[in-house]
Amino acid sequence: MKRRGYDGVVLCAPISIPYRRYSVDSAHWWIGRALHALTQRTGLRPTDIDGLSVSSFTLAPDTTIGLTQHLGLSPRWLDHVPMGGAGGCVSLRRAARAVQAGDADFVACIGADTNHVDSFRKTLSSFSRFAQDAVYPYGSGGPNASFALITRNYMNRTGATREDFGRICVAQRTNAQRYGGALMQKPLTMDDYLNARPIADPIHLFDCVMPCAGAEAFLICREDDAKSLDLPYVRILSAIERHNAYQDDPIQFRGGWAMDRDDLWAMAGIQPDAVDFLQTYDDYPVIVMMQIEDLGFCAKGEAPAFVRSHTLTTDGDFPHNTSGGQLSVGQAGAAGGHLGLVEAIRQLTDQAGNTAVPNANIGLVSGFGMINYDRGLASSAVLLARA
């Protein structure tokens, strides 16, 4: 069956609450700040927001339903999206359909997490049953160790070098310096990258994101309502998600995007060369390479050559992670799944400031997440267009 488009539904009000390395505040506090900023930006009252979709790892013992009372909302549509880095695009897909169907008028999509001094360790040790049974007891290296194995295998199979990964990280740091909201803005040279201390070979310090606290949010509503609120907005061309793809691959070498990308491009009616910027999920550079390949920007195994032959800064020929991505901005838990999406809305509504990509009309945002055992299970992507 041919998929129905997202006509008439738009994204607006990109919100980023400045990140902090550690926070004594709760996830509830960060979600409250994001929602408050959203009402300030849109002029909506809390009671006008009749849909809420939240992604957060540190909300326990609450889920989104508890938040309604905590925040004084009375929504008629509610969603909790525990999918980490894939959460932004997944929220978007669900909320857009709800708004399109009239089940809700204004859906606030929020990704937020706090970071107490010990919350990262606690999140890792109880991240999933498989992690608890079969990963964390093996050195407790967290995602660094999991991605070390994935990276090593990718290097073995493609010939990618550390320098290839470094090009991604160095370019993103340049973008982050333009963005201004990044936790890591100190200039990063290729030498800095290559000489960094090893974390879990071949992963070194600048391949890793810094866990932090923060919040990202945006609003989904009908185009008419965005116009009447005088909010700049972007259109949704197409969206995909896939979970536990290629489960027989011994080590993750590709993500679910490869399974659904034809659908993504066909629904949007465009080809990769139409894209003006790409926001990938970048908790490690190896997964950026897989997204570049699996979304169709180059053939499998050719991302190392691709990043060598392209410039990934905002002013380059392949602008990528224009705010600096999680590698420079920081990984605020589930907010990392919304980071690229919120930045894409800014890019396509002329709100990106110093990171603005010239003449950006179409952007691709992809998500990835949930290292349940040995690989990321969730993959997602959306194509967005300037209104």
Next chain:
Amino acid sequence: MTSVLTAFATALATGAVRVIDLTHTLTPQFPTIVMPPELGQCAPFRLEEISRYDERGPAWYWNNFTMGEHTGTHFDAPIHWVTGKELPNNAVDTIPPDHFLAPACVIDCSAESAADPDFVLTIPFVEAWEAKHGRIPPKSWVLLRTDWHKLPPKQYVNLLDDGPHSPGPAPAVVRWLVEERDVHGFGTETIGTDAGQAAHFTPPYPAHHYMHGRGRYGLQCLANLDQLPATGALLLTAPLKIRQGSGSPLRVLALVETKP
């Protein structure tokens, strides 16, 4: 007129009468009699702390202990042996209490025992002692001084591959002491009233056989017999009042007159 007990108390107070402790300290290490392992065994002395000014009892210290009736310095009642099992008043709780005070004759065999751990006391040996110290009075304890109490545990038990080797009485002398001298009982420093090899005597374990068969008593694992005079000591030997008890660990005290 001064009563006997008042005079006795005065003698104690002035030191004219001394009290000598003939008892070994009860410790877990003190050997008990060794029986073949498939037979029932006499329990050694064991102490379990109930509390020691701690969470089990904040202001007090006390112990539970366990042991056999024949552990440490102990008293044998007639009921202990099969030959005495039918006698009246044959258990520690029914023995008349005046039997717990009696004079003692101490026969010194220490030199002979040192020379031969299997030294056996004979009638001629006792007669020789009587020639020197006088006839053994009726109802006296006869104590065999061997200085065995001074030996470390290994030599004290002296187990070889044919069993223990320690001094003790010959069958004839035990019977003679009971029948001809009407003794009160027989006491030793060794682990039993009988010699280590007495299982091979006829009858086996004659001190047990004859003494208990005639309602006489035994004292074992005595200490400090070298501090007693050959005659003249009075022994206080009250066992615990265990119902139908065959014997009991006890504190053996000897009263001895100091020579003026």
Next chain:
Amino acid sequence: MTDELIRPRRKDPLRKTREPLLPQGVRSRTAHGLTAAAAEGRFALQVCADCGFTLYPPRDACPRCLSARLPFKDVPPNGTVLAETTIRTSTDVYFRERTPWRIGTVALDCGPFFVTHLHGDVTEGARVKMTLRLDKSGNAVAIAMPDRPTEHQEDDVQLRELTCDPKFRRVLITDGRNATGQAMARAMAAAGASIIFVGVADPWKPFPNETTLRATPNVEIVSLDLTDTQSVADVAGELAHRVDILVNTAEHPRSGGIMHRNGLTIAQQEMDTRYFALLRLAQHFGPTMRARGADGTNAAAAFVNLLSVHALINWPQYGAFSATEAACLSAAQALRAELRGGGIKVLNMFAGPLDTEWFQSVPPPKLSPTALATATVDALRKGIEDSYVGDIAQDIKARLDAQPKALERELGA
């Protein structure tokens, strides 16, 4: 090839003793199927009873056919290392002080992919044999071992975290008067134990082969009476901080059942020599051993109980004895939980009748004390916690697993 372990230097008394930490010990209930296999030194995974799919990590439904019939079965352990990494930064305090730490991805020939510890002699691309072991938390972990044994492979630093190898450890054998204690001393000496303290009760009482025992290399005789609380306390006071492996060799097998035993004297001695002795050892050696669970190369590692396999099910011919052994087994399970905080393993060696005078009238097969001692060393080297030694013990275990009621009737026939 692994660097051979060198005899650890004497400890600097000015240095703080490293406290024992544990890797994460939380597992799903199903994952304890791996713990059960590791406890016995087996490599078992879930194999779907309906479609035959071999799966890992443990699940409650087959990812191929959604069957819930997923018993753990021994499977071939062979595989290939696809990728490796060396973890240099860990969020966990246990691993943090043990980095660098190597792990890898292994594809098993029988299907599943393992994230696993790697033995030091295993590199990327190598063929390996997977083993399941108990880590310091007492839970199963996998470690990929070299396909063929390598020189000094038992000395690998990551492997040694999972085993209780007696090499350069100090051992206390609690009762050297019996044949088992003496065989244990010989086996420990052969295994490279640096000191073997051997307890002897009633030193005034001669015992067979005393001269041979005293001549065994590295043996030091200590006066220790397990039925005497004060004696155990005294020896622990002097030695507990030097005991890395405690092997309780006390035994008191006596034939006879419950009803015709004529009194409790023998039963009390059985309980005193076995059950209460175990409690005395636990109370006086346990706390110090627990505190020394990470004290260097020769950290405290194991508390070993030699149990009759009839602890698992009563053998009426030795009925009261079996009951005593059952009490010891139960106490050992409690002790296991109490020592786990120190990463100390409680190893239970289950044996059938020994070839000693106390089982003289029992027909063969009987287990020689030497075989029991050798098996104990082997179990310590593997780091397992339940070992069934010899034909009778394995027979009883198999029949117990298959049909316990039938076994009860057959033993009582």
